[in-house]
Amino acid sequence: MKLVAASARQCASLRPVFPVEFWRLPLLRAFSTQIDHHRVGFGRYCDLTYAQVLERHPSYCDWISGQTPTSPDFHRLRARKERCNNPGVANYPGFAYKPLLDRLSTSGQEVCQTALPAPKLLGSRPSSKTNLGQNIAIKQPVHDLGAFDLVVLVTQAAKVRKRGERVASRESSSNLEEELTTTCAQRMEEFNSDQLSILAWAFSTMRSKNLPMWRKLSVAVSRSICRFNTGQLANLAVSLAKAGKDDRDVFAAVTAASVKHIQDFSEKDLANTAWAFAAVGRNDHELFEAIAKAAVLRIAEFIPQGLANIVWAFATLGMIDEELFKAVASAACPMIGDFNAQNLSNSVWAFAKLGLDEHVFFEAVAAASLTTIGEFNEQNLANTVWAFAKLGVHHAQLFDSVAAAALPRLRNFKAQELASIVWAFAKVGRIDGEFFDVFATVASPQICNFKPPELSITSWAFATEQNLSNTIWAFAKIGRNDPELFEAVASSVLDRIGEFTRHGLCNVAWAFVEADLASGAAEELLDAIAAHARVMNWTGLSPGHGPQRRGTIEARCAALVLRLVPGASRLCTLIFIHRRSNSSSSKGSMPKLQS
Known part of the structure; x- marks a missing residue:
């Protein structure tokens, strides 16, 4: 492994150079369409190109395939070997696509029963403490990079922005982001569906305001939507929602493709797709009916956050599906101890918003809230008691606990949170x-x-x-x-x-x-x-x-x-x-x- 690490550091031909810990790199390399003319740069045949190693030393390549190191050099060679063995198949086993989503939130709650801020999404990824900004080294002009390397660099820049770091090799991160955005806009037709989905995530994470780039991305997505898999569809919808891009044509295309393949959606894709449409206020009845039916069939596969997110989405759009909500209530009760503060408050808010009184579920939420009340933030406290008061459920212990938790923090409450919590206490006669x-x-x-x-x-x-x-x-x-x-x-x-x-x-x-x-x-x-x-x-x-x-x-x-x-x-x-x-x-x- 020392040899591998040393060789990776000495690899001068890789443009740009990224830290070994970058977990997305092997995934993205699997989809590369670049010619294999780069030197391997590590191990016994470090001076040969990938094509030469694959042609002259197949036994060595077989040995590499059996190893499980984290070095991106190993992954690149394995990817090229698999591509040679399976021509035309990009998404081979071992490189299963996973949507590149991070936990998001948007705000916008009005008093009491209007939409809550969007809850966090499913699909968070582990992050390293390494300062990625210090590891981005660009060996050639951005516009000379291949399509794949360009996508990798954009993704890396998005991670840097998310962590609040700066790029060491540039005057500022914003200059690099602007250059990347402009270059991608000029070459949008070169990217495949995987890369388009990843770019949507990256540019939404960077909060790009480049309208020409977003327009070209929308056009490219609309043209290739039939080639998106379910994870990419969900990722695309979430990314556009996060960026505030309510593109009618793109969302219509996502709806059509999603309804067609709804049975192939995972429970996470179902929850995240519903979240995205609710976040932009797009209540497509056909899509949500399909999501509800598919979710009921797979309700046992949902985790607490997925259950909370899907009912939040339906309630935000005012769409009632009693079968879905009953299924969520039944599935949630056995695992209520795994719900965090936001999951608990968002869930009861959604039921109360639509006037659905699931007594057993509310009792379970009250019991769970009593043990975790210290983890509730101001909004969680206000929304929870509002939901109980809205349905006329007066749980004395819960209201006592909320009062005790809220008193020391009342100065931190926003105006609508103050109004909601005082309304709830008065409504139940406290x-x-x-x-x-x-x-x-x-x-x-x-x-x-x-x-x-x-x-x-x-x-x-x-x-x-x-x-x-x-x-x-x-x-x-x-x-x-x-x-x-x-x-x-x-x-x-x-x-x-x-x-x-x-x-x-x-x-x-x-x-x-x-x-x-x-x-x-x-x-x-x-x-x-x-x-x-x-x-x-x-x-x-x-x-x-x-x-x-x-x-x-x-x-x-x-x-x-x-x-x-x-x-x-x-x-x-x-x-x-x-x-x-x-x-x-x-x-x-x-x-x-x-x-």
Whole structure:
């Protein structure tokens, strides 16, 4: 082995030179179409070319084939030997193609039930601690490299970018990436399906913004899509989704090819393909029906991450397949202990998003969450309790654990996460004074970052936090109404009142009526809500129907009522909005929530 390592280091003909640990190299070399004129560079016949060694010393080649070293020199010779024995067959045994995927994530969750950030993908690869940037040495201009060597260099550059390293032999990594991207765009027609799939992964990893390159890649892919295997199809879809390239023609081609060969997809390919289409918001019913049927048949082969990813994809697109979700719930329960925090939260979020209450599954998730609550991040905590509250499942121990885990970290929560978690606690009637006090302190300074739905459900939650009986009367008061938070909410709503829906303003108005705060900001907000409701014709009254003229009997009676009944003016504001709402018809009843 020392001889092999030394010879590899001395090999000057290999362009570019890569570290021995580069695990993709033997895979890619299997698909090389270059002429075998390079010197072997190692061992007994180091001065001969690959073609000469294969022709003159077959016994030596047979011996090489029986060895299992990690040196890329050995792999190249073995690859050429197999190619000679199997002409025209690139993907020979020992070099089975595996999609070059790494764990990804994109963000984009709205409040409560809108799409969660994309979960991590299946198919991560082991990584070495070697600084790859220090090992990229280019012996000739990039544009002179063969198609295969160019793909290898692009892949290596992508790994360097992913690790945040720099290329030692260039002024900067960005210069090399730009040169590689431009060269590949000019020579896109030279690459085969394997190389196109790998290039899509590499350029998405490098976050390339070169539009001409992406257009040419899309054209090349569309032309050769029939030659892609299932792993390459899944890898291609994921790479395009990761790069944010929602190319209609390419995804349509991927759909057609995938549906045709759906039975050949592995469970990982099924989950990753669904993930990719959901990430770009492409709800192709034919494809997802095929994925659901194939997944049900292979449900026992799925690992926890695959189960979580596939239900996340269906829920994100709002596509209900009860047979698939029941199969996932049944398969998940026996292995629930292997689910990590993100798998647990994404799974229950998906079921709750579609309104599918699998009681046994939720109990299993709750039990598993109790033992791993310390591993939950802020988003996992908020989404888990939101899912339970959405389906009306009040697991006391789980909510206690979430409160204990969230309290020290509330300052790290984003606006939508704060809104989701406080909504969940209020929805199930949890009395946790300390939690809501800390929440009020944390939320007040960043209330300007809350979106309208977040503001409305936050104010609703504070108005109902101690009201266990969910009283239907608007005058029923509770014991907690944090003035500082309500002042901040009032100020923010006033600035953006035009952005709120009728339901959202209804929730805000009801909350302020319940809180019964004697403040100028609260009065100003309620007056503004009433005025806005008239302008939008949400009350059934024309804008000209304002307060009664002074001196009329109605006006005098109204003045008397306002003096004798505390909060009557606020109740009138709420009634205005409720008159044409789908809320309960009883005066002062609690409005329906935006879940």
